[in-house]
Amino acid sequence: MAGCAAAKELIKAGREVVIFEAAAGLGGRARSWHRSEIEPSVGINLWFTSFYKLMFERIREYGLEDQLVEMSNNVIVVDKGKPAELLSDSMRSLLTYPHVGLRDRIGFLTGTLKETVKRKQLDIFDPVALAPFDDGTTAAQYARKSLSQRGFDNLLRPEIESFWLWRCEDISAAHVRAMQAQVAGAKFYVFRNGMEVIAERNAEGADIRLEHEVTELQVDDGRVHITARSADGETRSEEFDDVVVATTASVAAKLTAALPNDLVGRDTREFLETQVYEPALSVSYLVDFSSMPSEAHIVAAGADDPPVKTIITFPRTVRDEKGKPVDKHLAFVYPGRAQTRRLLTLSPEEQYAETKRLVTELWPDFPADAEPFEIASRPQAMPLPAPGRYRMSARVIGLQHAPVVFAGDYFTSPISEAAMLSGIRAAEKLTQTG
Numbered sequence: 470m471a472g473c474a475a476a477k478e479l480i481k482a483g484r485e486v487v488i489f490e491a492a493a494g495l496g497g498r499a500r501s502w503h504r505s506e507i508e509p510s511v512g513i514n515l516w517f518t519s520f521y522k523l524m525f526e527r528i529r530e531y532g533l534e535d536q537l538v539e540m541s542n543n544v545i546v547v548d549k550g551k552p553a554e555l556l557s558d559s560m561r562s563l564l565t566y567p568h569v570g571l572r573d574r575i576g577f578l579t580g581t582l583k584e585t586v587k588r589k590q591l592d593i594f595d596p597v598a599l600a601p602f603d604d605g606t607t608a609a610q611y612a613r614k615s616l617s618q619r620g621f622d623n624l625l626r627p628e629i630e631s632f633w634l635w636r637c638e639d640i641s642a643a644h645v646r647a648m649q650a651q652v653a654g655a656k657f658y659v660f661r662n663g664m665e666v667i668a669e670r671n672a673e674g675a676d677i678r679l680e681h682e683v684t685e686l687q688v689d690d691g692r693v694h695i696t697a698r699s700a701d702g703e704t705r706s707e708e709f710d711d712v713v714v715a716t717t718a719s720v721a722a723k724l725t726a727a728l729p730n731d732l733v734g735r736d737t738r739e740f741l742e743t744q745v746y747e748p749a750l751s752v753s754y755l756v757d758f759s760s761m762p763s764e765a766h767i768v769a770a771g772a773d774d775p776p777v778k779t780i781i782t783f784p785r786t787v788r789d790e791k792g793k794p795v796d797k798h799l800a801f802v803y804p805g806r807a808q809t810r811r812l813l814t815l816s817p818e819e820q821y822a823e824t825k826r827l828v829t830e831l832w833p834d835f836p837a838d839a840e841p842f843e844i845a846s847r848p849q850a851m852p853l854p855a856p857g858r859y860r861m862s863a864r865v866i867g868l869q870h871a872p873v874v875f876a877g878d879y880f881t882s883p884i885s886e887a888a889m890l891s892g893i894r895a896a897e898k899l900t901q902t903g
């Protein structure tokens with residue numbers, strides 16, 4: 470997402486742009502899988518919300534309004550087998566939420582209102598704006614100022630950890646405060662055919678080399694030399710004026726490890742090398758439509774790392790043997806942190822079987838005849854905004870200069886909008902200096 474957003478800015482500035490993409494399509498972690506047996510054919514379908522300003526600008530610019538599907542924000546928090554609704558756009562749902570006491574509900578509401586007033590400064594997409602709020606406090610410490618332990622574990626924690634998979638103890642309070650400031654009253658959407666459409670449209674006008682993995686990056690006499698290996702095994706080196714490295718942090722660190730300090734300074738290098746990612750595994754099944762709640766985000770409450778953290782259901786249509794349409798749900802199951810790490814080492818057959826065994830601990834009525842459908846593994850899924858990380862990001866952003874600049878969600882928050890803005894920021898560094 471960051472690389473294609475950067476490409477658009479550079480093309481706008483009159484540059485010729487080549488995109489090297491290791492995968493078979495654009496969009497990176499925001500790219501969906503597709504299967505022709507389901508309608509719509511898209512699998513993992515990333516959400517975005519009414520507060521993604523750039524995304525909506527691009528939707529209007531590209532005339533993609535008809536691709537938008539509004540999702541019901543049906544969050545169901547399960548505490549010891551008991552489900553309860555918690556909707557971010559409904560005050561009533563918060564005030565009647567049964568898993569925490571009234572004092573916590575009021576504490577959460579007043580906390581949210583307090584942060585909402587600072588919405589402009591608490592910009593979840595802008596690490597420079599967020600840096601002053603990143604005072605070393607963790608999200609858990611922040612939450613406990615206004616909530617009891619139970620209030621935190623059953624209210625704020627499931628809202629944050631089910632979307633991002635990490636622990637509130639490990640991330641900056643600034644991230645949660647920014648999320649709280651933005652999310653009240655927000656509407657949720659997906660693209661009918663997947664979010665990669667935005668990356669693809671952003672990249673229009675660039676020379677796109679799919680299945681070209683960059684293996685080496687050198688700078689000689691101010692000229693950037695990029696070596697890439699194509700799918701057929703051919704390796705070629707080409708020369709450029711400058712480059713936006715828009716991979717994950719660990720790949721960026723590896724590719725630029727041999728560059729001298731005047732091109733990639735010590736702070737930038739250390740920043741790239743120390744980013745930590747939470748892995749993700751989504752195991753999906755086709756189930757009868759009536760067997761699961763629709764468009765639901767079913768989430769485990771509590772402080773423990775559960776066997777299964779989240780189930781998300783999307784309606785899909787399949788055809789029976791006679792070609793008749795049949796309504797189904799595609800149920801995406803996300804195991805907890807420890808189980809994700811364990812399951813990532815197993816075969817797909819074992820992943821389906823094990824996940825099906827574990828899922829009933831979160832949702833006892835998960836259908837026994839659920840049909841294994843597709844698995845998506847992301848060993849490097851979500852970069853952690855650890856305490857102090859936004860401060861460091863802001864510093865490293867200030868140090869970026871041509872001919873080698875970096876972009877990606879690890880500077881900011883693991884959100885597609887933030888990744889795109891990071892790409893634009895990186896491109897501006899190049900257009901300002903040359």
Ligand SMILES: Cc1cc2nc3c(=O)[nH]c(=O)nc-3n(C[C@H](O)[C@H](O)[C@H](O)COP(=O)(O)OP(=O)(O)OC[C@H]3O[C@@H](n4cnc5c(N)ncnc54)[C@H](O)[C@@H]3O)c2cc1C
Nearest residue numbers: 470471491497498499516682683850877878883884885888
């Ligand atoms: C499971 C999951 C669910 C998510 N859900 C949401 C959501 O609902 N809403 C939302 O807004 N965001 C969501 N996100 C976050 C969003 O996907 C990311 O923030 C965004 O994709 C990050 O963009 P990026 O450009 O920084 O990195 P990436 O998307 O990872 O792009 C990096 C690109 O670099 C390429 N690459 C890597 N190495 C090389 C190489 N050597 N040579 C050439 N190319 C290379 C990769 O193939 C990839 O295309 C989710 C992420 C995950 C993992």
